[in-house]
Amino acid sequence: MTLASPDAFEAELRAIGAAAARQKVTEAPVGPDELESELRAIGAERYHILHPFHHLLHNGKLTRGQIQAWALNRYYYQASIPAKDASLLARLPTTQLRREWRRRIEDHDGDGSQPGGVERWLALTDGLGLDRDYVTSLAGLLPGTRFAVDAYVHFVRERSVLEAVASSLTEMFSTNIIQQRVAGMLRNYDFVSEETLAYFKPRLTQAPQDVDFALGYVKQHADTREKQEHCLAALRFKCDLLWAQLDALHFAYVAPALPPPGAFRP
Amino acid sequence: MTLASPDAFEAELRAIGAAAARQKVTEAPVGPDELESELRAIGAERYHILHPFHHLLHNGKLTRGQIQAWALNRYYYQASIPAKDASLLARLPTTQLRREWRRRIEDHDGDGSQPGGVERWLALTDGLGLDRDYVTSLAGLLPGTRFAVDAYVHFVRERSVLEAVASSLTEMFSTNIIQQRVAGMLRNYDFVSEETLAYFKPRLTQAPQDVDFALGYVKQHADTREKQEHCLAALRFKCDLLWAQLDALHFAYVAPALPPPGAFRP
Numbered sequence A, B: 001m002t003l004a005s006p007d008a009f010e011a012e013l014r015a016i017g018a019a020a021a022r023q024k025v026t027e028a029p030v031g032p033d034e035l036e037s038e039l040r041a042i043g044a045e046r047y048h049i050l051h052p053f054h055h056l057l058h059n060g061k062l063t064r065g066q067i068q069a070w071a072l073n074r075y076y077y078q079a080s081i082p083a084k085d086a087s088l089l090a091r092l093p094t095t096q097l098r099r100e101w102r103r104r105i106e107d108h109d110g111d112g113s114q115p116g117g118v119e120r121w122l123a124l125t126d127g128l129g130l131d132r133d134y135v136t137s138l139a140g141l142l143p144g145t146r147f148a149v150d151a152y153v154h155f156v157r158e159r160s161v162l163e164a165v166a167s168s169l170t171e172m173f174s175t176n177i178i179q180q181r182v183a184g185m186l187r188n189y190d191f192v193s194e195e196t197l198a199y200f201k202p203r204l205t206q207a208p209q210d211v212d213f214a215l216g217y218v219k220q221h222a223d224t225r226e227k228q229e230h231c232l233a234a235l236r237f238k239c240d241l242l243w244a245q246l247d248a249l250h251f252a253y254v255a256p257a258l259p260p261p262g263a264f265r266p
Helices: A006-017 A019-025 A032-046 A052-058 A064-089 A095-109 A117-127 A132-137 A143-158 A161-188 A200-221 A225-253 B006-017 B019-025 B032-046 B052-058 B064-089 B095-109 B117-127 B132-137 B143-158 B161-188 B200-221 B225-253
Strands: none
Touching: A032 A161, A032 A200, A032 A225, A052 A064, A052 A161, A052 A225, A064 A095, A064 A117, A064 A132, A064 A143, A064 A161, A064 A225, A095 A117, A095 A200, A117 A132, A117 A200, A143 A161, A143 A225, A143 B143, A143 B225, A161 A200, A161 A225, A225 B143, A225 B225, B032 B161, B032 B200, B032 B225, B052 B064, B052 B161, B052 B225, B064 B095, B064 B117, B064 B132, B064 B143, B064 B161, B064 B225, B095 B117, B095 B200, B117 B132, B117 B200, B143 B161, B143 B225, B161 B200, B161 B225
């Protein structure tokens, strides 16, 4: 009796799961611009801007308690991003690549003079009236949020550098969602201000800079159809984990509104 | 500027998250029977028998398509259990412990003469009219299922042997749910038979045998309050990941019934 190791097992599962893609894998790679179109098509179908929770959030349909739940859960995602990036940084082979990725960590952790993204997210949870110690304790986090975010950190730690970089490409679609969010939330909620939404403004310049590099890297290094398929799968995976976080929020706090035992209750 | 490694970061997050428990950690350990009571209290509050999806499932309130979605998603959990157990087996220090844990893998993977649990689960998905290749391809899996199950495999791979063993203790509560499930499903659904539910019958004898060992191990080895707290947290984590799987199913297929892009549609 042979016992597969978990890694071998996961590889086998992935191989089975990729059956539908296998025919394509033997094909020649598409050109860089066609690859970019394929990546953008994934966003058009799966990016979480399409999730009903975001429609409600941006259109003024949520209560303050529901927005607290969103901000509290999303804190764990924000706080995990520099850990995710540090695990990739540790595996990058050149000074140039490490410099690029180090900048991302600085964007999120700050440099001691400017607050980073994690700190700016806490300005939002503060502004919504949440206790900062409670937020950072993660005591009220939805398990669904934790599992989705941890899946991202594990993915970046375990997959190839190319797949890890490709998984960051949801930023290609983020400028649009941020503009909708900030405008919609300022218009629709009197308990939200420019100060509490301070997280988002720097992202409007940081994200396109990130994308310039990461998209260029993927277009250059995905030089076989198999690697291109891996990049497309990585972006699909990333879209899925953003979407799953909203599923968990929507289920717990909107409809049917059943927060699991131990989770935050507004 | 110091960059925390992901492991250090996770440890810090856990330390912060355990703040509420910290006062207790300096206390003396409770006796083995009191520890068992504390473990059972977690089940009474958090075991997924309490989830509304299970009430619907057992009481005949679901459609065949909804039950297909449950069986298809739960397949990934079943198929990952031997991988989880193999990763613990690889870290166990004695022949006696490895024998005990090897038996669990045999229960799920079979021995070539009797079908194991994974194979018996496929008898259920077959009986429900699902294509076996589609089920095992995982193509229609809910991302929420994948993230919760993978979180379990990662937990067992990364935490102490004691915590890994403690996380198996949801089996303390499984006899009851299996009896409810089998009786309820046979009574309420004409497309379900004893053959399609063949997965469950051996579990009624296997699970108590597993529990005898694992509960005894935890009661013996959790000899400080800190270790006991870790065991309680491991069981809470496990309850959460079973619960989160039902949240994802309920959200996608019951209410509001919004399966994410790419997921199974009955």
